[in-house]
Amino acid sequence: MRDEDRGAPAVPAPAPAPALDPAPALDPDPVDARLAARLAELRAERGWSLGELAERSGVSRSTLSRAERAETSPTAAVLNRLCAVYGRTMSRLLSEVEAAPALLVRAAEQPRWEDRPAGFVRRSVSPPHAGLRGELVEGRLAAGADIAYDRPPVPGLEQHVWVLEGALEITVGDVAHHLATGDCLRMRVWGPTRFHSAGPEGARYALAVVLP
Numbered sequence: 001m002r003d004e005d006r007g008a009p010a011v012p013a014p015a016p017a018p019a020l021d022p023a024p025a026l027d028p029d030p031v032d033a034r035l036a037a038r039l040a041e042l043r044a045e046r047g048w049s050l051g052e053l054a055e056r057s058g059v060s061r062s063t064l065s066r067a068e069r070a071e072t073s074p075t076a077a078v079l080n081r082l083c084a085v086y087g088r089t090m091s092r093l094l095s096e097v098e099a100a101p102a103l104l105v106r107a108a109e110q111p112r113w114e115d116r117p118a119g120f121v122r123r124s125v126s127p128p129h130a131g132l133r134g135e136l137v138e139g140r141l142a143a144g145a146d147i148a149y150d151r152p153p154v155p156g157l158e159q160h161v162w163v164l165e166g167a168l169e170i171t172v173g174d175v176a177h178h179l180a181t182g183d184c185l186r187m188r189v190w191g192p193t194r195f196h197s198a199g200p201e202g203a204r205y206a207l208a209v210v211l212p
Contacts, residue, residue, distance in 0.1 A: 035097050037070075040068040059082070076149075080153055083154075084153050088153060089154060089157070090122070090153060091128045094113055095127045105125070119142030120145060120147055124136075124137055137208075137209065138204065138207070139204070141168070141197035143197055151191065155189075156189070157188070157209065160187075160207070160210075161207055163181055163182065165201075167180050167181070168195065168198060169197075
């Protein structure tokens with residue numbers, strides 16, 4: 001038999017490519033991780049299921065679940081609803097995931113929290129303390145940013161808003177207030193409020209909060 005009749009030698013099949021390990025998940029921001037753990041603790045302390053918390057807060061179960069697992073950072077509006085359910089101001093909740101507040105807080109040590117999709121940065125200038133009723137916050141809103149809160153974290157909360165830079169439109173209930181640089185609005189909050197950055201370069205303001 002001729003060599004060509006015997007056929008070409010069989011070529012071995014290539015070895016299967018080794019399976020690739022899934023890409024490791026990115027570690028959450030440390031503040032978001034501590035906030036997630038605290039939110040889970042607060043719900044557990046009350047013995048609520050995710051469904052019960054969803055009914056009380058008006059936030060979906062999936063959003064609550066992802067927030068408690070630090071898979072997503074809650075928006076300012078979502079955090080405000082949870083604060084209302086748990087009877088806390090936003091600053092107090094954020095302070096609970098930080099070290100015990102000192103009497104003197106240096107600028108570099110003041111806790112910051114950011115809601116990037118909303119264009120909002122919140123800095124606790126004087127973190128709240130259990131024995132005090134007042135706190136001071138700095139807020140920054142990007143140009144055109146608009147944040148709506150459907151309820152105050154604590155009913156009857158007293159707030160003083162002093163615009164440091166830019167222009168701010170604050171709606172309390174059905175009344176809109178237009179504030180320019182240097183203007184100050186005093187209000188006691190019982191219902192919905194809305195903060196809108198009305199200037200072309202964003203707004204920076206000081207917010208004094210006093211518990212009733």
